[in-house]
Amino acid sequence: MIEPIGHVRAGVRPAQRRRRLHWSAIWGKWAAVAVLVVTAVVALFPMYWLFANAFTPISGTPPLTPILVPAFRLDNFARLLGGTKYYANWMLNSLVVALAITAWHVIFDTMAGYAFAKRRFPGRNLLFWVLLSTLMIPVHVTLIPLYLITRRIGLVDTLGGVILPGTAVVFGIFLMRQYIQTLPSELEEAARVDGAGELRIFWEIILPLCKPAVASLAIFTFVRFWNDFLWPLIVLNTPQNYTLTVGVANLQGEFMTDWGVIFSGAALAALPTIVFFLAFQRYFLEGVRMGAIKG
Template sequence: MTQRAILWKGAAPRRRWHWRRALVWLILIATTIVALFPMYWLFVSALTPTKYTINTTPRFFPDPLGFDNFQRLFALATDYWRWFLNSLIVALSVTVFHVIFDTMAGYAFAKRRFPGRNLMFWLILSTLMIPAHVTLVPLYIVTRELKLLDTLLAVILPGTANVFGIFLMRQYIQTMPGELIEAGRIDGANEFGIFWRIILPLCKPAIAALAIFTFVRHWNDFLWPLIVLTRSRNFTLPVGVASLQGEFSTDYGVIFAGAALAALPMIIFFLIFQRYFLEGVRMGAVKG
């Protein structure tokens, strides 16, 4: 075999690999464009005057570029920053509750031994098959009987724990060696000390992922706040922006401006902590 043939034989697999790699990149780029285009269109529409937004021929660039929609938004929605604050209070409160209760439950199901542990865990996990809309009516009745309607507590309290969070924390804590817990007991630590000084510090990646998932979900929550909140000053941001839609006419520029401002914190949040999002997906896929 000549030297040229040897070189060609070695180059063929490398060329095929380059073609496959290029194809993968093309697919990823196309998928990214399709996924990000609605967000791009949101910001373009927010910066474009309404009369140009509703044209039959869409404009893919804000022409003319202006901030009139944002000025009208703050003029019409005088409670906009109150909605922003309400969403922040709800999202942060629910996130704190999730981190505490989901981590404690995950630790109990992963490392504690008690009768019916596996049965109870699978019963809790089976509730994931129940559509959330089925529980809206009984949840509303309980909230009404507790006289919590039209308060932020009506939005916060039903979200104090989550099945997915319990599952995520259990899967992560199961990967920890049991010798660490035994060493803590030998050193005289009680159960709370073991949980606080051993489990929690080692769970920081999982806790970060859980906190981000929870914060994003409840920042964007719309249906339940729409049901239990009635006064404008108590609205969360998604409900408040939706209330800007008129009965007979709608200023789409104002709605796009409000939605763009509401999406901006989540975009920044994701760009900063995207590594934890991916880590949370990986941990949720680990079999216990």
């Protein structure tokens, strides 16, 4: 018995529609992959060019065309470490500054975030919004008064003068408050019923639960102050007190510049942040996600 044409079309059309949707999904995925690959290449190519120049002997002006295949020689690094007197000092100074500020923010911002998220005290919301409003003030507006204060207390040309203003950044308080607000309050109430004090609740309950947020805060803070350039450039005057970013920038000469040394110095300066990102990239993504949590 021959079925009516309408029945055949009714059976064919859903199959065709499924095939079209299947191929549309496949092409959509490939298009997304292509866009991501192109974006990654564009974003990473300057870093690749930096390392390619660092491993290629350069005399005089570097080539304007990109070096796609480096020579994999250490001539530039040998001249950097052998001819730059204070490079080890710059590396150590940057480590001291970045680690000191990071340790401060991990401890202080976590405690402040816990207080704003879970404790009740008069003016809590007003104080938090006042602190948060300081993020809207451009850094350049505060450079002159900050320098005058630093000079008044005798911290110009010292690492303390670089570290002290870095402890006043309030982004970590906002980050930790947003995360701690998502933790269930029943845990604290149960601990109080068992006789635990506030300090014990913080160290034994809140802090272990905040490990992803603390790791994100530590990474963000370390990367930021490791790469900080403007304020160390203003407050540091003596070459042995320079941080790595300022020291590498000062390798450029007035009449002649060894670009190979500058490329190698910049490549070594970038290594710690690259290692941090590769080791803890999931915490970077977690930190970005936490910033969107509704408080």
